[in-house]
Each structure stands twice: as structure tokens, then as C-alpha cells.
Amino acid sequence: MHAGTHMETAVKQLTTFAIEVRMNDFVLRLADDEGNVSEFATSVEKLDEVIGAFNDLMDEADAED
Numbered sequence: 001m002h003a004g005t006h007m008e009t010a011v012k013q014l015t016t017f018a019i020e021v022r023m024n025d026f027v028l029r030l031a032d033d034e035g036n037v038s039e040f041a042t043s044v045e046k047l048d049e050v051i052g053a054f055n056d057l058m059d060e061a062d063a064e065d
Contacts, residue, residue, distance in 0.1 A: 012036070019047075 012032035020027040026047050028040045042050075 012034070014030060015033050016029075016031040018029040020029070022041075026042050026044070028042060028047075029037055030040075031037045
């Protein structure tokens with residue numbers, strides 16, 4: 001986004017996801033409620049970071065309950 005402009009982006013609803021194991025990395029496939037699919041190649045380390053961040057958020061949510 002450029003300074004001085006305002007663009008609103010609608011948040012898409014995640015409906016399905018898949019993780020494919022490849023020889024040297026992983027592929028994350030995320031699909032939204034309109035059927036659009038985004039694919040991301042990621043390393044083991046980055047996937048661990050994503051899982052760790054998710055687990056931290058879940059722990060915080062559990063602590064609030």
C-alpha cells in the first residue's frame with residue numbers, strides 16, 4: 001500500500017488447508033470460501049514457527065477461559 005492511499009481488503013474465510021511434504025520443503029495449500037487456492041512453499045523451520053505461533057495463541061486463549 002502506498003502512503004496517502006486507503007484500501008480495504010476483505011478478510012477471506014479459510015475453508016480447507018493441506019500440507020504436502022516434498023523432498024526439501026513443504027507446500028501449504030489454503031482455500032477460501034470462494035474456492036480460491038493459495039500455495040506457499042515453506043521450510044521445516046518456517047513451518048515450525050507457524051505451528052509454534054498457533055500453539056501460543058491457543059495457550060493464551062485457554063488461559064483467558
